[in-house]
Amino acid sequence: MGADYILELSGLSKSFGGNRVITALDLAINRVGVTSLVGPNGAGKTTLFDLVTGFLAPDAGRIRLCGRDITGMPSHRVAQAGVVRTFQNLRLFRSLTVLENALLAVESDAGARAPGARLELAQRALERAGVARLAGVRAADLSFAEQKFVSLSRAIAKPAGLMLLDEPAAGLDAPSLGRFHAIIRGLVDEGRTVLLIEHNLDIVRRISDSVAFLDNGRLLAHGSPEEIFAIEELATLYFGNDAVI
Numbered sequence: 593m594g595a596d597y598i599l600e601l602s603g604l605s606k607s608f609g610g611n612r613v614i615t616a617l618d619l620a621i622n623r624v625g626v627t628s629l630v631g632p633n634g635a636g637k638t639t640l641f642d643l644v645t646g647f648l649a650p651d652a653g654r655i656r657l658c659g660r661d662i663t664g665m666p667s668h669r670v671a672q673a674g675v676v677r678t679f680q681n682l683r684l685f686r687s688l689t690v691l692e693n694a695l696l697a698v699e700s701d702a703g704a705r706a707p708g709a710r711l712e713l714a715q716r717a718l719e720r721a722g723v724a725r726l727a728g729v730r731a732a733d734l735s736f737a738e739q740k741f742v743s744l745s746r747a748i749a750k751p752a753g754l755m756l757l758d759e760p761a762a763g764l765d766a767p768s769l770g771r772f773h774a775i776i777r778g779l780v781d782e783g784r785t786v787l788l789i790e791h792n793l794d795i796v797r798r799i800s801d802s803v804a805f806l807d808n809g810r811l812l813a814h815g816s817p818e819e820i821f822a823i824e825e826l827a828t829l830y831f832g833n834d835a836v837i
């Protein structure tokens with residue numbers, strides 16, 4: 593079973609004080625493809641990323657990566673094991689250039705590489721994210737959309753097989769969303785697995801191979817986009833009673 597899934601969560605729970613944020617969550621993610629994690633604000637989506645990446649330790653439950661138990665592993669070792677994430681607030685080095693931001697992502701990677709090879713990896717990541725022309729621009733001087741693509745390039749620069757992207761498309765305009773979609777499908781084509789937190793259900797429907805619906809720390813449903821969007825209660829939970837999706 594383990595070999596079929598890149599990520600398996602079983603009985604995962606996390607509380608902050610008395611506040612249960614993730615409750616007995618079971619979720620298995622297929623190798624290769626895009627799984628979107630949807631659900632209202634405060635559902636626990638980012639906390640789930642924090643647990644998978646070792647930024648937080650669960651109170652109970654197990655996390656398996658390619659069948660290997662990584663529960664409680666510190667974040668740098670989870671990263672070495674092939675998991676990369678982006679953050680909702682991007683965490684770019686604002687006074688550094690776009691290329692320097694990508695280079696730092698490459699350099700914080702465990703594998704020792706020659707400087708030339710690192711530069712090539714960083715430049716290729718910028719190209720993949722469509723920001724190569726901005727290589728010399730300071731991150732602080734970029735538009736909001738370009739900052740999001742640079743954040744994505746930093747994740748692409750790592751050789752990770754599992755990419756956890758926290759609202760990478762939030763706030764993008766229509767042309768940028770098209771770019772975003774093409775980049776993500778390109779990552780899947782090269783064999784990566786993407787776990788995507790996304791609120792735009794139009795994007796979710798078009799980009800996802802599977803959709804996991806989280807509410808109040810519980811997994812309410814996981815299935816194909818068609819299956820998930822057909823569930824009326826989910827629309828109600830997400831949008832209130834007038835919901836049409």
Ligand SMILES: Nc1ncnc2c1ncn2[C@@H]1O[C@H](COP(=O)(O)OP(=O)(O)O)[C@@H](O)[C@H]1O
Pocket residue numbers: 608613631632633634635636637638639640
């Ligand atoms: N470090 C923390 N300490 C205390 N409460 C937290 C912490 N991180 C998240 N929470 C709480 O956990 C809940 C889920 O948050 P989060 O995972 O950020 O939700 P989402 O990403 O789905 O919007 C929220 O109620 C939030 O206030």
Ligand SMILES: [Mg+2]
Pocket residue numbers: 637638639680
């Ligand atoms: Mg969040």
